[in-house]
Amino acid sequence: xxxxxxxxxxxxxxxxxxxxxxxxxxxxxxxxxxxxxxxxxxxxxxxxxxxxxxxxxxxxxxxxxxxxxxxxxxxxxxxxxxxxxxxxxxxxxxxxxxxxxxxxxxxxxxxxxxxxxxxxxxxxxxxxxxxxxxxxxxxxxxxxxxxxxxxxxxxxxxxxxxxxxxxxxxxxxxxxxxxxxxxxxxxxxxxxxxxxxxxxxxxxxxxxxxxxxxxxxxxxxxxxxxxxxxxxxxxxxxxxxxxxxxxxxxxxxxxxxxxxxxxxxxxxxxxxxxxxxxxxxxxxxxxxxxxxxxxx
Numbered sequence: 001x002x003x004x005x006x007x008x009x010x011x012x013x014x015x016x017x018x019x020x021x022x023x024x025x026x027x028x029x030x031x032x033x034x035x036x037x038x039x040x041x042x043x044x045x046x047x048x049x050x051x052x053x054x055x056x057x058x059x060x061x062x063x064x065x066x067x068x069x070x071x072x073x074x075x076x077x078x079x080x081x082x083x084x085x086x087x088x089x090x091x092x093x094x095x096x097x098x099x100x101x102x103x104x105x106x107x108x109x110x111x112x113x114x115x116x117x118x119x120x121x122x123x124x125x126x127x128x129x130x131x132x133x134x135x136x137x138x139x140x141x142x143x144x145x146x147x148x149x150x151x152x153x154x155x156x157x158x159x160x161x162x163x164x165x166x167x168x169x170x171x172x173x174x175x176x177x178x179x180x181x182x183x184x185x186x187x188x189x190x191x192x193x194x195x196x197x198x199x200x201x202x203x204x205x206x207x208x209x210x211x212x213x214x215x216x217x218x219x220x221x222x223x224x225x226x227x228x229x230x231x232x233x234x235x236x237x238x239x240x241x242x243x244x245x246x247x248x249x250x251x252x253x254x255x256x257x258x259x260x261x262x263x264x265x266x267x268x269x270x271x272x273x274x275x276x277x278x279x280x281x282x283x284x285x286x287x288x289x290x291x292x293x294x295x296x
Contacts, residue, residue: 021074027097046070109136
């Protein structure tokens with residue numbers, strides 16, 4: 001059983017007088033930097049002068065510096081390769097950055113994983129547990145892991161299930177209904193829209209709890225047909241995906257693609273997705289159900 005901590009067990013005192021540099025102001029960087037600042041820690045944001053994020057971070061009230069200056073001024077760095085003489089610690093919230101910020105402002109938090117890879121100072125655990133408290137994650141609970149375990153399981157979940165897997169499952173189910181002659185709008189509701197309702201039930205009550213809260217027809221159909229759709233062959237494909245991650249193949253491919261193409265590494269795939277019928281139908285239906293600013 002891994003070690004676990006909750007908010008009331010932790011203190012900010014070990015890191016209250018230290019300066020934390022958040023290098024980069026992306027989705028997670030913005031949320032974690034803001035949460036730590038609002039918890040009373042000294043936070044600076046390291047960015048490239050003139051970059052798009054500089055003004056955004058400054059308008060949010062952060063002290064912004066160039067990356068090299070931020071590294072020199074800080075006691076704790078986020079998201080850079082540190083020298084041998086410093087601690088190597090990790091906080092991994094289990095939610096997108098926007099949700100990390102939202103829950104913090106609601107006086108709650110997102111569960112997170114923490115790890116210490118190198119304890120050069122002798123106080124690395126105090127540092128990472130203080131950061132977990134300051135970001136609000138300890139309010140929900142934090143669990144000990146390792147860098148290796150977190151990276152490999154996180155990437156696998158994104159590829160096999162949370163992003164890649166669910167995307168392809170939804171699109172394939174939609175295509176199956178439309179190709180069989182059903183209206184695309186009906187297929188959209190049945191294969192995509194209602195997915196959130198099921199995921200909410202699973203998150204709150206577990207998989208068995210979800211089945212006990214849907215109709216008897218849905219319960220019997222899901223329990224008897226799900227294994228035929230997601231078969232043993234699919235599990236073999238998932239195993240190959242995990243192997244690619246564990247052997248470093250995915251990391252090498254991703255780094256090379258980003259170095260070669262930058263943001264364009266995504267555009268080919270997103271361009272194809274934008275043209276998919278489920279997205280065309282979805283844009284029309286979402287505009288009926290949600291305010292424009294919520295779906296733009």
